[in-house]
Amino acid sequence: MKSATFTEVQPNAEPAPVKTGTVIYRQSAWTRLTHWIWAIAIFFLLLSGLQIFNAHPALYIGKQSGFAFDNSVLRFTAEDTPAGPKGYTTVFGHRFDTTGVFGLSGPASDREARGFPSWATIPSYQDLATGRVIHFFFAWVLSITLLLWLIASLINGHIRRDLAPRGEDIRHLPRDIADHARLRFHHTGRYNTLQKFSYGIVLFILLPLMILTGLAMSPSMDSVIPFLTDILGGRQTARTIHFTVMVLLVLFFVVHIVMVLAAGPINELRSIITGWYRTDPPTGEKET
Structure with missing residues (x-):
């Protein structure tokens, strides 16, 4: 992990204690790229999906x-x-x-x-055909990038190293929940316990389930995977699950944005745009 250390010196005439913090290279270019591709894809999927929903x-x-x-x-x-x-x-x-x-x-x-x-829809006027074209295009964008991310993350160890919960994460979960409820954040080079669980649920449960239920609703996929619709309880049940997952993803997005704003938007946005992230000063020192 790349890091850069900087020193803050107060402009006082008398010598003052030096407070240090560390800026680390937290997010790889691949992580940042897929994050923004997914954000754009889900935005268009949501609004075009509501256009399709409005047809019935x-x-x-x-x-x-x-x-x-x-x-x-x-x-x-x-x-x-x-x-x-x-x-x-x-x-x-x-x-x-x-x-x-x-x-x-x-x-x-x-x-x-x-x-x-x-x-809340794309297009804003009633146009099912255009909504379907937009929806299917970004569905493929999401599916392909998610598959590539999964393969790359298995190869480079990102899932094992950064996302897989460890025993200590389970033990720290109650404290982590309490800290977030009080808006107390610890800026470190690792994902905290709640981040690991929430990102894991989104990446390995909600997004794959969204893709599978989308495939189950497509009549053209019946000849390729005819059993999928039956596994999900029928095409209408698949549509309901698809809608429910969409609602859960919207709730995740809202909480995610609130946490970014509460934890320090400049630092958090810098991390996901440039990769560099400022961690807390060493224990015992207060960040200025």
Whole structure:
């Protein structure tokens, strides 16, 4: 690991204790490149995916759906009421008025019946064909880079060295959770316990599951891997899992951004842009 040491000297007339910190080369160029490719790909996948969802804004469990079935677990609808058009979200049979956000959105003078509002989809207007083209393109970008990252990380030891939890990580987990809850961060050259677990869940569970459920929803893949849809409980269940994983990834992104801002955005962004990261001063000294 490359490192560079710098010294801060206070401009005092009298000699003052020297406080030192270390700037280390924490993120490789390959890690930084894949991070930003994934960030861009997931952004376009999310917004184009919501465009596709709007073509039929409901989720089901099982292999079948339609007018003859009442097995939806989530549904966005718009209805005419005595008080005017209303948008509703139904979750496991419980209905909520979500006018202006879900089901019915847009300016008050020109409401439009659609699952997600125009600002949350690509394209902003209803265009299923364009949404599918964008979605499939970035799905391949995500899948290929994830596979290449996995192969490279196994070869160079990144997974074993930096991401695989060790026994000491398990022991430190309660303390790490408490430190994060109090927004107390330790800037070291290694990922902390919560980072290892959260990154591991995203990279080895959520993203692969997102890809697999996407493949299961594709009729063209039935001839290649016909058993995948059955393993996932049917095409409608696969679609529901796909949507749920999307929600979990959005929650991860929100928490991730909050942690970056709380831990020091300049230092964190410098790390993922240039690779260089400033660690805490030696124990016993306070960082200035």
